[in-house]
Amino acid sequence: MGVIVVAAAAAGLWAQTPAVPEVTLGPGLRPVPDYRKLVAEPPAPELPDGFTSLFNGRDLTGWRISSTARHGVTPDFHVMHGMILGTQRPLGGGGLLLTERSYRNFELTMEVKPDWGNDSGILFRTTPEGVAYQITLDCLPGGSMGRFIGEGGIQGTVSATTIPGAAVAPAPPAGGPTTDPGMAAWKREDWNLVRLRVTGDVPRATVWINGQLITDAIDSTNHAVGGMVEGPIALQVHGGAARWQPGGFWRWRNLGIRELP
Structure with a gap:
């Protein structure tokens, strides 16, 4: 087993804001996320009309942390400096933060700022376990941003095809x-500004990232659990140390959010 050695903080600092301790990690050990390194960000812009x-x-009023998510049941969703923060805890263990309400047809907007190397996603029509439709936000090498896929028990079954004539962003050279x-x-x-529109019992998902249309696709059939046509929206912290x-x-x-007919 590795040994963790923590250097003492400079005298007098602990009476104010604790300094981030210096940590030397033994083989196989990894640092625990430290909220003290996070700083306030410039104010968020106003939500669009409607x-x-x-x-x-x-606080997390209107949200709940899943206790049965397949990626893990981390309790580490917090609010700080006007942001929701999510991280793995224990290391390798992810989780889901779900809306308490269910939504059917809607347009969702959010600003996101991940540290590079961290995998997330937006789930909709999801179960508490995270069997859902997903919009990928794989902020890591080889990842994809804004792709419409299935997650959990419907992973690999969703066959979303681009709407004919949709002016989606072309692949880079x-x-x-x-x-x-x-x-x-x-x-x-x-x-980054992420906007998602979901419509239809067989869902059509349209995704913009920083104003650029990335995805406009529809599934071949309704693959949601039990054919559900509404469900919670979830923010994902992906499980597994590799992600x-x-x-x-x-x-x-x-x-x-703006609910649609």
Whole structure:
């Protein structure tokens, strides 16, 4: 078993804000995320007209942490500096933060700022376990941003096809830094505006990242559990150490929803 050695903080600091301790890790050990390193961000912009806030900026009212999620049951969703923060705890263990309400047809908007190397996603029509439709937000090498897929028990069954004539972003040229249109639109280590529209019993999902249309696709049939046509929306912290940067965070703010007929 490895040994953790923590250096003492400088004298007098603990009476104010504790300094982040210096940590030396033995073989196989990884650092625990430290919220003290997080700083306040510039104020979030106002929600667009017609949208209702999903997050009050103070606490997780209207949300609940799943106790049965397949990626893990981390309790580490917190509110700080007007943001929802999510990370793995224990390391390798992910989780889901679900809306208490269910939604059918809607348009969702949010700002997100992940540390590079951390995998998340937006789930809709989800079960508490995370069997759901998903919009990928794989903020890591080789990841995809804004793709419409199945998650959990319907993973691999969803066969979403692009709506004919949809002016989605083309794939970047071969040989470039990425071949993923969503990743090409992404601003690393900065706030990104993600907008999702879901309509239809057989769902059509339209995704914009920073104003760029990334996905406009419809499933071949309704693959949701039991054919459900409404359900909670969830924010994901992906499980597994390979999909998460040690000590990393996802940040969400300015979450709003507009229900559609």
